[in-house]
Amino acid sequence: MKASSRSRLRFISLLVVPVSVLVLTVACAQSGNTESGGALMSPSALSPGSSYDATGPWYGVITGDIGGSGTLALVQDSHGNISGEDDGGHVYTFKHQGPGDYKASVFSPAPCPTDVSGSAQLDALANTITAEVSGTAACLPNVLNFTITLTKL
DSSP states (O other), X not given: OOHHHHHHHHHHHHHHSOBSOOBBSOGGGOOOOOOOOOOOOSSSOOOTTOSXXXXXXXXXXXXXXXXXXXXXXXXXXXXXXXXXXXXXSOEEEEEEEETTEEEEEEEEOTTSOEEEEEEEEXXXXXXXXXXXXXEEETTSSSOEEEEEEEEEO
């Protein structure tokens, strides 16, 4: 197996190990939106202050330039932000931007520093979060583009 393939497999396994919180904003750059409120849904969105709570276990599937799956534990704060950290040190953040809309990010330190971000939508009726993200992992040569799809268990 080539070294780049081993690095890619290690990155995938670190990204999808059980996550204690899912976060969609770079943890270090949380500017912002203090709009309280619950999650959004299609076709009609829950209003800020709604009773949806994303806290709990979720099943995640990653597709695109990398792939994998795993179970995640998410925590939602009073502002609607969702966050966590997996066993590999990846910090996941979903920063609430408005009804159903989130800023997503995944950041991790060594051994393979990773910094990806994008947008995400929470569908409270279907209990799903879908994030389209892109960014870099120091152990991989190219920009990564992938989709994270989470379903609440």
